[in-house]
Amino acid sequence: xxxxxxxxxxxxxxxxxxxxxxxxxxxxxxxxxxxxxxxxxxxxxxxxxxxxxxxxxxxxxxxxxxxxxxxxxxxxxxxxxxxxxxxxxxxxxxxxxxxxxxxxxxxxxxxxxxxxxxxxxxxxxxxxxxxxxxxxxxxxxxxxxxxxxxxxxxxxxxxxxxxxxxxxxxxxxxxxxxxxxxxxxxxxxxxxxxxxxxxxxxxxxxxxxxxxxxxxxxxxxxxxxxxxxxxxxxxxxxxxxxxxxxxxxxxxxxx
Numbered sequence: 001x002x003x004x005x006x007x008x009x010x011x012x013x014x015x016x017x018x019x020x021x022x023x024x025x026x027x028x029x030x031x032x033x034x035x036x037x038x039x040x041x042x043x044x045x046x047x048x049x050x051x052x053x054x055x056x057x058x059x060x061x062x063x064x065x066x067x068x069x070x071x072x073x074x075x076x077x078x079x080x081x082x083x084x085x086x087x088x089x090x091x092x093x094x095x096x097x098x099x100x101x102x103x104x105x106x107x108x109x110x111x112x113x114x115x116x117x118x119x120x121x122x123x124x125x126x127x128x129x130x131x132x133x134x135x136x137x138x139x140x141x142x143x144x145x146x147x148x149x150x151x152x153x154x155x156x157x158x159x160x161x162x163x164x165x166x167x168x169x170x171x172x173x174x175x176x177x178x179x180x181x182x183x184x185x186x187x188x189x190x191x192x193x194x195x196x197x198x199x200x201x202x203x204x205x206x207x208x209x210x211x212x213x214x215x216x217x218x219x220x221x222x223x224x225x226x227x228x229x230x231x232x233x234x235x236x237x238x239x240x241x242x243x244x245x246x247x248x249x250x251x252x253x254x255x
Contacts, residue, residue: 052076060152064181067192070154073180075197079152080108082145083186084167086117088130089158096156096186097195105197112141114163114170115244132244132251139174152178158239160185166246187237 055072073079096109117130157163
């Protein structure tokens with residue numbers, strides 16, 4: 001083979017190798033993107049390898065996950081989501097992704113109400129309220145849903161300031177070791193992520209403030225600190241309903 005022909009062959013091989021490498025890189029990026037359950041992977045969203053690794057390493061010991069951390073744990077570390085809101089509440093307010101709407105991820109969102117509720121009109125209040133009752137079979141339903149005590153579980157309610165805290169303590173007492181609370185609950189998750197697990201294009205700047213004005217609530221076995229959630233910039237993210245205490249079966253009175 002002449003030197004000219006050999007040079008042409010080397011050039012062609014280099015182009016083929018370059019295309020192959022590029023194709024492999026694109027496939028790898030596609031797999032990575034799919035694994036994170038979002039079409040976006042910009043550094044400001046936190047979906048860099050470094051941040052993903054940091055988040056995975058921090059939990060479950062950190063106890064409470066932000067929306068971003070919750071998404072990373074769900075998408076990259078095998079955590080499922082446990083929604084402990086009532087069926088009536090889910091029907092009225094909205095739900096996490098379901099298998100009907102998003103089969104790929106819907107089966108990893110589980111609804112087990114801590115407190116059952118029915119919406120009824122209260123003449124004194126002049127509006128519909130939740131008539132509450134304790135879900136006596138909560139623990140049995142949890143064990144049926146998560147038979148493995150090593151299961152990775154993100155726990156959420158409406159705003160994760162009350163029932164999610166109760167559920168975390170119950171699950172901890174039951175022996176579950178990989179349990180995490182979702183800061184802001186469904187109300188804030190729904191502001192951040194849509195039914196296809198994509199970041200919502202909200203107007204203005206979305207900002208989470210991580211200060212805690214409320215006292216922390218220690219959990220017995222794991223040593224993690226599941227704290228009451230506070231301080232998002234949205235004024236209406238908090239659930240105004242006073243929910244029943246599962247252990248006592250009583251609803252807190254107005255102060």
